[in-house]
Amino acid sequence: MEICGKKTRCRAGSSPMSTLTCGKVQDMKRIIKNGTVVNDSGCIKADVLIDGEIIEKVAPDIGDPGAEIVDAEGKLVLPGAVDAHTHMDLDVGFTRACDDFYSGTVAAAAGGTTTIIDHMAFGPKGSYPWHQVREYHKLADGNAVIDYGFHGVLQEKADERTLSEMKEIAEKEGISSFKLYLTYDLMLHDKDVFAVLKEAKKDNILITVHCENDGMVNYLRERFGNEGKLSAEYHPLSRPAAAEAEAVNRMAYLASEVGDAPLYIVHLSSAAGLREVKNIIKRGQKHFGVETCPQYLILDDSMYDDPKEGLKAIMSPPLRKEEDREALWNALKRDALDTVATDHCPFTFEEQKQRGADDFRMCPNGAPGVEERLMLLYSEGVRKERITLPQLVKYTAANPAKIFGLYPKKGLIEKGADADIVIIDPDKKTRFSRDTIHGNADYSCYEGMELHGGIDTVMQRGRVIVKDREFLGEKGAGQYLKRGISSIC
Numbered sequence: 001m002e003i004c005g006k007k008t009r010c011r012a013g014s015s016p017m018s019t020l021t022c023g024k025v026q027d028m029k030r031i032i033k034n035g036t037v038v039n040d041s042g043c044i045k046a047d048v049l050i051d052g053e054i055i056e057k058v059a060p061d062i063g064d065p066g067a068e069i070v071d072a073e074g075k076l077v078l079p080g081a082v083d084a085h086t087h088m089d090l091d092v093g094f095t096r097a098c099d100d101f102y103s104g105t106v107a108a109a110a111g112g113t114t115t116i117i118d119h120m121a122f123g124p125k126g127s128y129p130w131h132q133v134r135e136y137h138k139l140a141d142g143n144a145v146i147d148y149g150f151h152g153v154l155q156e157k158a159d160e161r162t163l164s165e166m167k168e169i170a171e172k173e174g175i176s177s178f179k180l181y182l183t184y185d186l187m188l189h190d191k192d193v194f195a196v197l198k199e200a201k202k203d204n205i206l207i208t209v210h211c212e213n214d215g216m217v218n219y220l221r222e223r224f225g226n227e228g229k230l231s232a233e234y235h236p237l238s239r240p241a242a243a244e245a246e247a248v249n250r251m252a253y254l255a256s257e258v259g260d261a262p263l264y265i266v267h268l269s270s271a272a273g274l275r276e277v278k279n280i281i282k283r284g285q286k287h288f289g290v291e292t293c294p295q296y297l298i299l300d301d302s303m304y305d306d307p308k309e310g311l312k313a314i315m316s317p318p319l320r321k322e323e324d325r326e327a328l329w330n331a332l333k334r335d336a337l338d339t340v341a342t343d344h345c346p347f348t349f350e351e352q353k354q355r356g357a358d359d360f361r362m363c364p365n366g367a368p369g370v371e372e373r374l375m376l377l378y379s380e381g382v383r384k385e386r387i388t389l390p391q392l393v394k395y396t397a398a399n400p401a402k403i404f405g406l407y408p409k410k411g412l413i414e415k416g417a418d419a420d421i422v423i424i425d426p427d428k429k430t431r432f433s434r435d436t437i438h439g440n441a442d443y444s445c446y447e448g449m450e451l452h453g454g455i456d457t458v459m460q461r462g463r464v465i466v467k468d469r470e471f472l473g474e475k476g477a478g479q480y481l482k483r484g485i486s487s488i489c
């Protein structure tokens with residue numbers, strides 16, 4: 001075993017475990033002993049032998065005299081979580097998301113996420129897809145502490161150059177999914193959406209979509225503005241569930257018309273949206289996936305009752321009602337959704353969010369959440385028997401890895417997979433608050449909640465990067481991931 005001598009770069013103290021985080025892991029062997037290994041296919045009591053960066057074997061009672069032992073007795077051993085929806089360093093024109101690729105991925109790691117796929121911001125008006133790919137490498141390379149990839153972004157139009165760049169980026173950069181928006185200034189109109197879907201079908205590119213009816217939202221925002229209804233409680237009223245449902249339905253028909261182009265709906269938030277999803281599945285449409293987020297499962301629109309606190313939850317789509325939350329949990333239970341991602345897009349409450357204090361329309365949209373996802377879903381989902389442990393892994397690791405072309409390197413504990421592992425201690429308790437979260441946001445939407453279970457250890461490609469919620473990894477240690485074709489295609 002070789003130690004690289006970079007101990008000074010760690011905030012690790014002097015425990016033996018911490019020292020090892022800096023070791024060159026290429027020739028290091030570790031055995032995670034006596035834990036319950038959870039994959040999306042089921043749970044088994046087994047040991048996990050890690051050789052360097054790769055899982056070598058999963059079996060009961062593995063013995064290897066040279067290996068270091070990580071004791072996981074009574075603990076759950078899961079594949080490192082994959083978050084397919086983050087917005088690190090997002091530039092929204094008048095400000096930027098307060099987490100960059102360093103602080104945001106430290107927070108992700110602390111919460112058991114070892115891979116993110118980040119959604120790029122729109123580029124300057126008139127720019128083409130390559131522009132943001134280059135910009136995002138500048139933001140992320142050398143900063144991310146966990147492995148990362150990008151979704152491309154499509155904006156304003158889908159002319160010949162847009163479509164040819166999309167194909168070229170997929171081939172050269174391994175960016176096999178692109179995002180488009182049905183609302184906001186640089187959205188695509190239906191004619192261009194249709195052109196994109198036709199091309200995507202041909203080239204096996206997954207199109208991910210922010211679904212809200214732009215006309216409805218703009219009408220309501222303008223009307224509330226004219227009537228002086230500008231406190232946070234009008235934010236959800238300006239973006240009703242019907243706006244989401246209509247857009248989901250429209251996207252599905254557009255995709256269906258070109259032979260079921262591969263389509264993925266991001267951040268589904270409502271029971272109305274879910275009813276459209278059911279109809280789409282009933283019609284027999286293929287190549288279709290749906291994501292929801294913890295905030296739509298756990299929080300509701302009563303957060304907007306307090307005009308000051310409500311700014312914390314100004315995000316799009318907005319928080320919905322109790323019945324929407326229950327409908328989404330039931331859908332997860334029935335395997336009627338595909339992934340749970342975070343849409344992590346944090347702004348500080350004390351400064352950035354205050355821009356909306358007198359007019360909700362001026363508030364930057366988004367909230368932190370990249371660190372909270374896994375423990376929220378474990379505590380509120382698994383422990384409350386709304387989902388099973390294999391479903392937890394399915395929604396947070398296996399499915400995002402499959403859908404975004406990273407499987408079986410990511411999202412699986414099996415021979416040959418990357419040794420990205422999160423060990424959960426079911427007996428611990430977790431509280432998220434501004435004092436305990438790792439990102440740059442000065443609040444958590446889940447402040448005060450006591451959660452069952454806690455993150456014990458997080459490994460990325462064999463390295464221990466988190467122990468007892470303390471980050472032990474290194475800036476820039478994350479690798480850029482070229483992704484393959486989506487399982488949805």
Ligand SMILES: [Zn+2]
Pocket residue numbers: 085087119343345
């Ligand atoms: Zn988003």
